[in-house]
Amino acid sequence: MKRGLSLQAALAAYRPDAELAPLPEQIDPDRLLSFFHPDHLRDSVTTLTVGPNAGAHCQRELADLLQAEAVIDEVDLAGVPVTDTDVLVIGGGGAGCAAALAAAEHGARVLLATKLRLGDSNTVMAEGGIQAAIEPGDSAQKHMQDTLRAGHHAGDPALVAAMVGDGPEVIHWLIRQGMQFDQTDSGDLHTRRAGGTSAPRIVHCRDYTGLEMMRVLREAVAQHRGIEVWDQHPAVELLSNERGQKCVGAVLSSLADRSLRIVRTRSVILATGGLGRLHLNGFPTSNHLGATGDGLVLAYRMGARLCELDSFQYHPTGLVNPPYLSGKLVTEGIRAAGALLLNAQGQRFVDELQPRDIVCAAIIRECREGRGIHPDVGGVGVWLDTPRLERSQPGLLERQFPKLLARTRVAGIDPRSEPILVYPTLHYQNGGAVIDVDGATTVPGLYAAGEVAGGIHGRNRIMGNALLEIIGFGRRAGIAAALSGHDRGPKKITLEHVNRARRALALAGLPLARRAPQVLPPYAAMGKDS
Amino acid sequence: MTDSATPGGGTVELVIDGVAVRAEPHMTIVEAAWAGGVPRVTGVGCLEGVCGSCRILLRHGPDVSVALACETFAEQGIEALFLPAPTAVRHQYELTDFTDGWDIQARFKEIFPEASRCRHCHGCVRSCPKGIVVEEGIALAAAGRFREAGEAFLECVMCELCDTACPEQIAPAHVGLFCRRITAFFHLRPPNLIHRLEELRQEPFSSAGEKESS
Amino acid sequence: MSRLNANLLHPCQRVGDNLARWREAGGGEALRLGAANPAAILAAVKDADLRGLGGSGFPVWRKWEAVASEAPRPDKYLVCNGNEDEPGTFKDRLLLEETPHQVIEGALLAALAVGANRVVLYVNPDLTRSLAALQAALARWHNTEFLQLAGDALGQAITVELVPSSGHYIGGEETAALEWIEGKFPFPRGKPPYPAQYGVHGCPTLINNVETLANIPAIVRHGADWFRAQSTGRGTGSKLYSLSGDVLHPGVYELPMGTTLGDLIFVHGGGLLSGKPLKAVFTGGPSNTLLTPADLDVSLDFDSLRERGAALGTGAMIVVSEGTGMVKRVAEYARFFAHSSCGQCISCKTGTATISRLLDRIDTGRGTAADLATLESLCRMLPGTGRCHLVNGVAQLLDSSFRHFRQEYRQALK
Structure with a gap:
């Protein structure tokens, strides 16, 4: 018999006007995290044995991929057509598009290759908004402090300073690309306050911020004369010079028929996003289908140093019900607007605007200690009390959160009268490839931007910094790549780095059976033939 | 993902991309395709109805419609077919080419000459998985009411099913996006942002951290 | 060959708008016979087993009977369908250009047979020479006794009007023609009601193809037996x-x-x-x-x-x-029909556009096995799902080309 309440019983007991007890005294955040945050689950972390991060902690599922054999051999490259370009951008989300546009603005010929369709990304799903310190009482300095503090001071201050300093200009640039934001009556950009921050700083377009951003950037890229786009062409390997020390291109594989193409280039920008579809620790994910951590695998094999590989963000409010939307997000914006979290007993248990890792751990504690709510089809969760929010601010949900209403309408749920069952969902890779303020990785010729890059968010990211980071660092990487040395190009394009990695695996006695990158999760690749 | 138990039990039989599939009724077409081992399903992205990739043609008895596979549920006897990705953008413009806000309408007519040729077949409206009043939006755009037209397309996910549906090749999704972009480009001038940009122009942000690294 | 061009295209009929030469060869005789005994026209056409020559092959007398049995509301229409636009079809334009009097006479006989007082000659404006010849011929008719004769036989005045069509291929579909004549975009209507019951402005309407109507004078003049013997x-x-x-x-x-x-x-x-x-x-x-x-x-x-x-x-x-690529040919035709879809039915517009797109992809060497499989599924899913037959036609063409030339499609794949 499950502990907690069934969904029906909890719904029957729920009253949007019930009196709430004061918030109970909170335990020490570090203790809460170490007991309940998924990063700290027993056996979830292992130690890397080969590569630039040998000896570092890493989530087990990721380690298996970082220490795997390449999917191609030299023999596969015989007769493969070669395309030359100045800058190759791998990834068609927000960071990839921003990088491509910036590189093209600076005179480079750009090829953007994307695994799925241009714009299929986590960016398009982002709901809450984007951080930029623009309000009178706010400053870049405060933004920086909030970012570092929420990240448990593991972030690189230079990168954080670069990002927060870019904030207002990033919004300006997005408006110039044709992106709309919500305004107040006086014409100011409307701001909301994110969990774990000291000032209202989130600018947004209803709860469609990511969609608005992505469709504008996609159109700008598609319209740009200097950018060529290859849809459904995931990268399966990078290419190195004859010494295996500089990135000089990539091997792409058509999703439609698996045919290979070689791209030879001065600079490669990895903008491949995260890895939610690896379902770390068996968690559902908010991520899109292509988020399988390919960029980390390629960069690591090439010799790029990574960071914070044992730290992932679980978003507190993933949907539990209906099953097909399991793990999909309810925006943090709704808590920023005042929605509370309630356990099966109808009581608050955490300050809803604490940083995401704290709120997550608190929800997991409630469920594990028998104060969760269980639907028939499996899973467990707590209430996100949307009816109470609607009572206090009638019409708010429809005005500011149309996406939430549209999506739940399909599932036959009306959040204005029925609370939403939520549970943490694997959302974001806090770490990634180590970069400098130009987005350069530790491997010459290889840049990284967006979720695949690390060092900014430390060990926990606050809402709205992801959209800021992808544009800010996407543009930084694009500009740096476009302006990087005009040498005569590589003498040879080789898989020397693959040989090196293979040797290391063999010497460490690791199995060579597993291959990576994965490209698609196994359940989606089922029945695939050629 | 797809292994949860079915309340009430009972499976349905349907055809996806020509392959007979047995599925649970709460499954979406995407989940049913995966569970049924349908080969070569590549047009799938966000799985929550905002990326617009999983466009399907759906036959339900004598009725044919279009939809997004991640928001459509398995039903007895239906046939679903994943459609190829939309064609490349046909209408060329770059916002930076626009210098004068007074000639937007003239430029719009040059870029989207088809927009004023709507024959009111309603194909776009019937094709839209987001319930957008596409035809009205196009009429507003053709009348130069770009802000209102753009607002009509707020929930557009650029699946471009309306573009495929339009016999006059209006490309409604791109018209809607043009309207939104041009509105932001010419009319979004928020004082709080402009003031902060001006402050930063006078005194750029620097921090101890950045100084160390540069 | 003696049986070539024996009737409709006989040199004595091919006089353009020259009324005198047409009358010398017996032009107008059928109209006199028909006016004298309108009821005999339908009987003769029925005996002759004339079929709809615009493509349907439907027995003409059945449509006629349906319209004849309706009361005027207040008018009754006869539409002569000269929208001819399908690739490879170029016969009606010749009849209109070289034998316009024969066509007008046939239309009036049909009007008498069903009791229609309004005759509309509906012609594709892209067929400029046909349109001009018909216009000139019609002008000459207004100086003859024929319209009066027909009106007397009908018991009310008959008007004959030339209406250039929209030029859209779909405008040849009979209910689409009705819409255009009413001043609207030529969208095919849902059926029923059929034009016989609810046609132009809700009036009973007979719509026949140019070639069909051009056959009526000879049937009336020479009789059904003669007509049957022509085959x-x-x-x-x-x-x-x-x-x-x-x-x-x-x-x-x-x-x-x-x-x-x-x-x-x-x-x-x-x-x-x-x-x-x-x-x-x-x-x-x-x-x-x-x-x-x-x-x-x-x-x-x-x-x-x-x-x-x-x-x-x-x-x-x-x-x-041999030497013609079937994929390219089929792709060209599919493009024509996809372009011609009116947009009302999702199955037709999105279906044919997808077919056309995939065929182009295969024809240009970019097609995959998945594309071919998608086309096969479309052949199965689309037929019978449109208001008119356009989508059926494309699916049939594709299906037929698969049946005979599948190998060529396979070879064209990437």
Whole structure:
């Protein structure tokens, strides 16, 4: 018999006007995290044995991929057509598009290759908004402090300073690309306050911020004369010079028929996003289908140093019900607007605007200690009390959160009268490839931007910094790549780095059976033939 | 993902991309395709109805419609077919080419000459998985009411099913996006942002951290 | 061949708008006979077993009876459908250009037969010479006694009006024609109601193809037995075949209904260009099925072709020889039909656009096995889902080309 309440019983007991007890005294955040945050689950972390991060902690599922054999051999490259370009951008989300546009603005010929369709990304799903310190009482300095503090001071201050300093200009640039934001009556950009921050700083377009951003950037890229786009062409390997020390291109594989193409280039920008579809620790994910951590695998094999590989963000409010939307997000914006979290007993248990890792751990504690709510089809969760929010601010949900209403309408749920069952969902890779303020990785010729890059968010990211980071660092990487040395190009394009990695695996006695990158999760690749 | 138990039990039989599939009724077409081992399903992205990739043609008895596979549920006897990705953008413009806000309408007519040729077949409206009043939006755009037209397309996910549906090749999704972009480009001038940009122009942000690294 | 151009295209009929020469050859005689005994017109057409020659092959008398049995509300319409726009079909334009008086006489006889007081000559404006000839001919008719004669027989005045169509292919669909005549975009209507009950402005309306109506004067003049004897096989009368493609002498041939495909191509068309072997024939305009060299013996009439799983359609025969790429050909036709879809039915517009797109992809060497599989699924899903037959035609064409030339599609894949 499950502990907690069934969904029906909890719904029957729920009253949007019930009196709430004061918030109970909170335990020490570090203790809460170490007991309940998924990063700290027993056996979830292992130690890397080969590569630039040998000896570092890493989530087990990721380690298996970082220490795997390449999917191609030299023999596969015989007769493969070669395309030359100045800058190759791998990834068609927000960071990839921003990088491509910036590189093209600076005179480079750009090829953007994307695994799925241009714009299929986590960016398009982002709901809450984007951080930029623009309000009178706010400053870049405060933004920086909030970012570092929420990240448990593991972030690189230079990168954080670069990002927060870019904030207002990033919004300006997005408006110039044709992106709309919500305004107040006086014409100011409307701001909301994110969990774990000291000032209202989130600018947004209803709860469609990511969609608005992505469709504008996609159109700008598609319209740009200097950018060529290859849809459904995931990268399966990078290419190195004859010494295996500089990135000089990539091997792409058509999703439609698996045919290979070689791209030879001065600079490669990895903008491949995260890895939610690896379902770390068996968690559902908010991520899109292509988020399988390919960029980390390629960069690591090439010799790029990574960071914070044992730290992932679980978003507190993933949907539990209906099953097909399991793990999909309810925006943090709704808590920023005042929605509370309630356990099966109808009581608050955490300050809803604490940083995401704290709120997550608190929800997991409630469920594990028998104060969760269980639907028939499996899973467990707590209430996100949307009816109470609607009572206090009638019409708010429809005005500011149309996406939430549209999506739940399909599932036959009306959040204005029925609370939403939520549970943490694997959302974001806090770490990634180590970069400098130009987005350069530790491997010459290889840049990284967006979720695949690390060092900014430390060990926990606050809402709205992801959209800021992808544009800010996407543009930084694009500009740096476009302006990087005009040498005569590589003498040879080789898989020397693959040989090196293979040797290391063999010497460490690791199995060579597993291959990576994965490209698609196994359940989606089922029945695939050629 | 797809292994949860079915309340009430009972499976349905349907055809996806020509392959007979047995599925649970709460499954979406995407989940049913995966569970049924349908080969070569590549047009799938966000799985929550905002990326617009999983466009399907759906036959339900004598009725044919279009939809997004991640928001459509398995039903007895239906046939679903994943459609190829939309064609490349046909209408060329770059916002930076626009210098004068007074000639937007003239430029719009040059870029989207088809927009004023709507024959009111309603194909776009019937094709839209987001319930957008596409035809009205196009009429507003053709009348130069770009802000209102753009607002009509707020929930557009650029699946471009309306573009495929339009016999006059209006490309409604791109018209809607043009309207939104041009509105932001010419009319979004928020004082709080402009003031902060001006402050930063006078005194750029620097921090101890950045100084160390540069 | 003595049976070539024996009737509709007989030199004495091909006088353009010259009224005097047409009357010398007996023009107008049928109208006198018909005016004297309007009830006999329908009877003769029924005996003659005239079929709809615009492509349907539907017995003409049935449509006529349906319209004749309706009361005027307050008018009754006869529409002469000259929208001809299908690739490979170019017979109506010839009848209109060279024998406009014959067509007008046929239209008036039909109007008398069903009791229609408003005659609309509906002609594709892209056929400029046909339109001009018809206009000139009609002007001459207004100076004759014929309209008065017909009006007297009907008991009320008859008006004859020339309405240029929209030029859209879909405007040839009969209910689409009605919409255009009412001043609206030519969208096909849902059926029922049929035009016989609810046509132009809700009035009972008969709509027949140019070639169909052009046959009426001869039937009235010479009788049903004579008409039936014109055919060599099954079916009655003669047929205008539009022969095109890789033949030595393309053109319009009026021949006995039921002439074999082999005779049309090799006797009349002079055989294939450069003596290449025959590969296939797109029949009835390309929205139908394909014939192959095995079908050279088939009689080109409605029933014989139906037995081979094909259709006579408009009588268009597009001949292709070895050396012609079928994928490219089918892709071109599919593009035409996709472009012509009116947009009302998602199945048709999105379906044909997808077919056209995938065929183009395969034809240009970018197609994959998945694309071919998608096309096969579309052939199964689309038929019977549109308001009109456009989508069926495209699916049929594609399906037929798969049946005979699958190998060519496979070879074109990446």
